[in-house]
Amino acid sequence: MTDSCLLLTGASGLVGGTWLPLLLKNHPGRRVTILSRSLEHNVPSKNSLVSTIRGxxxxxxxxxxxxxxxxxxxxxxxxxxxxxxxxxxxxIDQARATNTAGTKRLLTLARKCKRLEKFAHVSTVYVAGKHRGIVREQQLAEPSGFMNTYQQSKHEAEQLVFEAMGDIPASIFRLSSIISDSTGKVRQFNYFHQLLRLVPRNPLPMIPGNPGAAIDLIASDWAVSALALLYESHFVPGRVYHVCAGREASMTVKEILHRTFQIFNQSRSKPAMEPRLVSFEQFERFAKQQARKGSAPVRELLRVLREFLPHLAIPQYYENRETLALLRRAGLELPPIREYYPRVIASCLKGPANET
Ligand SMILES: NC(=O)c1ccc[n+]([C@@H]2O[C@H](COP(=O)([O-])OP(=O)(O)OC[C@H]3O[C@@H](n4cnc5c(N)ncnc54)[C@H](OP(=O)(O)O)[C@@H]3O)[C@@H](O)[C@H]2O)c1
Structure with a gap:
């Protein structure tokens, strides 16, 4: 059998943990070795074909x-x-240590593997940083800047994978933001959910946002099924795949904001006020002013959200036509975000299981 002995990193995480059962299901008899920092915790399979090595x-x-x-x-x-x-x-040094140098170390091992057929690097569409406009399924030039060190370190990791493509059969799979599963159940609470959970208190009179910009959100079960399908049946060395909703299937900033307040306000006697959408520059002025004389909760909030909020003001669209068509031909339809989004809000109201 080809590709019968896999090394998987990140199996205790959201993506790796959801993918592992599919890896086993797709190839009965396939052995999967999990590289994990812990032998005890969180590895979601008791299958005898799965073993864990501490790494x-x-x-x-x-x-x-x-x-x-x-x-x-x-x-x-x-x-x-x-x-x-x-x-x-x-x-940045800490982000690089895991995301960039860690990828480099794995590539060094991959270059030595004698029977390697596929190296799949899971990345993020946000390696595009502050780039404005279309982001293509290809190697990206360094953007004019990054919103945070995660983006930067993942961008740098990708460059290493592109360099290695001359030596090993590697492909890159860029995900957009996983918001929940397709029923709206949230397993991993991230910055987006933190923002949603603050809505009832509405501490900010304005947030940066381009009203018409699309916010690309995806469901974990769809995303991982897509990864599995692409990896098993459409793996082409050197390719970049965007596993994302794309512009047409995404809600805009304005729509997300409006729907979010609408849903929250349904269950409240005193409706929360929708913040104004302003330009990034206007928001920066506000944030600077608040840093000097705002209330402590607003200052703390701004500090936490600074790395995420400005994204709403940058119009960025991820090309995915070809990849989406491939997935559709295989029967994998994108779950409609407008249907499960209200249940995401309900999950946010209940509170986090764990936060990133
Ligand atoms: N979740 C999203 O919305 C999203 C969106 C775009 C792209 N992605 C990409 O998808 C991939 C998986 O993300 P995720 O959401 O599944 O992340 P996650 O839930 O935070 O899991 C991260 C995984 O990485 C492992 N890990 C962290 N540091 C490590 C180290 N030093 N050595 C070995 N393992 C280490 C963790 O293992 P431990 O058990 O040892 O902590 C865990 O299994 C990432 O590459 C991420 O960039 C995710």
């Missing part, structure tokens, strides 16, 4: 014993790299 992206040689490393070099046919530190506000 750490930030350590020399991934923290692997020589024997373990040699066994991987002899046997591994596919590497799926999901692990990353997805926090936005890390110092």
């Amino acid at each position: 750490d992206l930030t350590q020399r040689d991934l923290g692997l014993a020589t024997e373990t490393r040699n066994a991987l070099i002899e046997n591994v046919t596919g590497i799926i790299h999901c692990a990353a530190d997805i926090r936005f506000r890390l110092p």
Whole structure:
């Protein structure tokens, strides 16, 4: 059987953890080795074909014993790299240690693997940073800047994967923001949910936002089914795949804001006020002023949200026509965000299981 011995990173996370059962289902008999910092926690399979090795992206040689490393070099046919530190506000060195240097270490191992058929690097459409306009399914030039160190370190990681494409069969899979599963259930609470949960208190009179800009949100089950399908049946070395909703299927900033307030206000006697959408520059002036004399909660909020909010003001669209057509031909339809979004809000009202 081809591609019968996989190395998977990030199996305790949202994406890797959802993908693992599909990897096993798609190829009965396939062995999956999970590289994890912990042997005990969170690895979501008791299958005898799944084994866990202790490793750490930030350590020399991934923290692997020589024997373990040699066994991987002899046997591994596919590497799926999901692990990353997805926090936005890390110092750049810390973000790079996991996301960039970690990817470099994995690529070094991949270059040695004797039977490697596929190296799948899971990335994010936000490697486009502050780029305005269309983001293509190809290598991206360094943008004029990044919103946060996560974007920057993931952009740098991609450059390493592109460099390695001369030596190994590698492809890049860029996801947009996973908001929930397609029933609206939220497993991973991120900056977007934090923002939603603040709506009832509405502490900000304005937020930066281009009313017509699309916010690309996807459901985890759809995203991971798409990854699985692309990896198993449409893997082309050197390709970049955008696993995202795309402009037409996304809600705009204005629509999201309006719907969010509408849904929240249904259950309140005193309706929360919808903030004004202003330009990034106008918001920056407001944020600076508040940093000097705003209330403590508003100052803290602005500090936390600074890395995320400005994204709403940058019109950025992810090309995905070809990838979406591939998925549709295989019967995988994008779940309509407008249908499950109200249930996302309900999940936010109930509160987080864990936050990033
Ligand atoms: N979730 C999204 O909305 C989203 C959107 C776009 C792109 N992505 C990309 O999708 C991938 C998976 O994201 P996710 O949402 O599944 O993240 P997640 O839930 O935060 O999981 C991160 C995974 O990375 C592992 N990890 C972190 N640091 C590590 C290290 N030093 N050594 C080894 N493993 C380490 C974690 O393992 P431990 O158990 O050891 O902590 C965990 O399994 C990432 O590459 C991310 O950039 C995600």
